[in-house]
Amino acid sequence: MDVKIITVSREFGCNGTEVAEKLAKSLKFLLVNKSYLNEAMVKYGLSDEQLESLEESSLQPFNETRKRYIELMNKVILDLAKERSIVLLGRGGQFLFKGHPSAFHIKLIGSIENRVKAVMSQYKLDKVSALKLISEQDRRRDLYISKIFGGDWHDPSLYSLVINMDYFNISNVVKMIIRSIKLAERNGSEKIEVDHEILRDATGSVPHFAHSSEEEFAKLLDFYRIRWLYEPKTFILECDSEGNITSAFTPDFYLPDFDLYIELTTQRQRLVNYKNRKIKRLKELYPDVNIKMIYGKDYKNILRKFGLI
Amino acid sequence: MKEKLLISREDINKRIEELGRKISEDYLGKEPILICILKGAVYFAIDLTRHLTIPFIIDFMSISKYSGSSSGVVRITKDLDVDIYGKDVIVIEDIVDTGLTLGYLLRNLKVRGPSSLKVCTLLDCPSRRIVDISVDYRGFEIPDVFVVGYGLDYRERYRNLLDIVVLEE
Numbered sequence: 001m002d003v004k005i006i007t008v009s010r011e012f013g014c015n016g017t018e019v020a021e022k023l024a025k026s027l028k029f030l031l032v033n034k035s036y037l038n039e040a041m042v043k044y045g046l047s048d049e050q051l052e053s054l055e056e057s058s059l060q061p062f063n064e065t066r067k068r069y070i071e072l073m074n075k076v077i078l079d080l081a082k083e084r085s086i087v088l089l090g091r092g093g094q095f096l097f098k099g100h101p102s103a104f105h106i107k108l109i110g111s112i113e114n115r116v117k118a119v120m121s122q123y124k125l126d127k128v129s130a131l132k133l134i135s136e137q138d139r140r141r142d143l144y145i146s147k148i149f150g151g152d153w154h155d156p157s158l159y160s161l162v163i164n165m166d167y168f169n170i171s172n173v174v175k176m177i178i179r180s181i182k183l184a185e186r187n188g189s190e191k192i193e194v195d196h197e198i199l200r201d202a203t204g205s206v207p208h209f210a211h212s213s214e215e216e217f218a219k220l221l222d223f224y225r226i227r228w229l230y231e232p233k234t235f236i237l238e239c240d241s242e243g244n245i246t247s248a249f250t251p252d253f254y255l256p257d258f259d260l261y262i263e264l265t266t267q268r269q270r271l272v273n274y275k276n277r278k279i280k281r282l283k284e285l286y287p288d289v290n291i292k293m294i295y296g297k298d299y300k301n302i303l304r305k306f307g308l309i
Numbered sequence: 310m311k312e313k314l315l316i317s318r319e320d321i322n323k324r325i326e327e328l329g330r331k332i333s334e335d336y337l338g339k340e341p342i343l344i345c346i347l348k349g350a351v352y353f354a355i356d357l358t359r360h361l362t363i364p365f366i367i368d369f370m371s372i373s374k375y376s377g378s379s380s381g382v383v384r385i386t387k388d389l390d391v392d393i394y395g396k397d398v399i400v401i402e403d404i405v406d407t408g409l410t411l412g413y414l415l416r417n418l419k420v421r422g423p424s425s426l427k428v429c430t431l432l433d434c435p436s437r438r439i440v441d442i443s444v445d446y447r448g449f450e451i452p453d454v455f456v457v458g459y460g461l462d463y464r465e466r467y468r469n470l471l472d473i474v475v476l477e478e
Contacts, residue, residue, distance in 0.1 A: 301437060
């Protein structure tokens, strides 16, 4: 991989601004932060109030107008990244460039104690006011990301690197990021190959598949960047009078982004009937659980569509 | 492999004409961007445009296909030439089955900020659906059978058939 876009996401009070500035300077990348974007947006004739609405921490409601300005800003950022190498501070960069082949996503975190100390010193606040400011800023960032991108920015799988600022100073963090980017660039192509030989679920664990069709299905989900978990939950279907479990069912996959369980049944019809009965019972006992059965014929047609059989 | 007729060329043409009329009514006074997903939807997209009575812009997009073990992750192999920001967009597909390809495409297109984003597919096979996708314009709903013809292929063959046929072993 050739890194041309570095996104820096940060919890409030983690010196994200300083890290992004130093990183851009060291790599000679363009720093895209609030002031740069405000200047770029002025070209579109936006007023101060409209510019303020672009802020992640803005108090303005997420009405259609504000959303439109933010979408325009996102387009400006995407266009910019086509022409220049950039360090993007905040603005949901981890979502804007999610899966981009040249993007490297960083998140800076820290303990609440250290963040309070940093905010107290930077904004000359007492402890209570600093804590209040942090929780307010965190809440607004959560809201911004969820309203604009419909995602959760705390999800660690969004990032190439998550750094706990409690353990390093700014200068070392910048060095660490640059070193990590170089390693990713050098090993990028090799790494992808290795990753696909060893399948990992959404939590990074390596599952032991019971059947080769399940492994093939996991590869298919990986290809389309759909997060999955293998057999994460067993549903109890029946207990005897002493409370011992006499019947249970463990669906093959769970897709957290769709809140959906999937059961693959590529076996003989007799087993399919048995599974159908279990799923029917599961639906009766757990009506809120979303489960989909993929039958052997469906699966065969899916594989045939991709020219695999 | 045996070929068995599923949808005749007459039925296909009649239905495409109806879809063209419906889209023209729904987008009256607008100029939608039609995004044809290569390669399967080419035949359908071109015939559909012949029945549109509104102005439109057509563009093409292609994404890499899953090919087994060492295929990495899905990528856009041919991106749009036009900017869809603030525009009305209709994605034209040949078939929506698992929803995996279209799900990825819609996620990608949504980020670009179109003012509306709809899906028009010639064939819909809901019984094979993995990812839920809402289809706005549907030519035909088909059962879980393997179909080719009218743009749909099996290892690049059969695309030029005028009818849609089921391929049976």
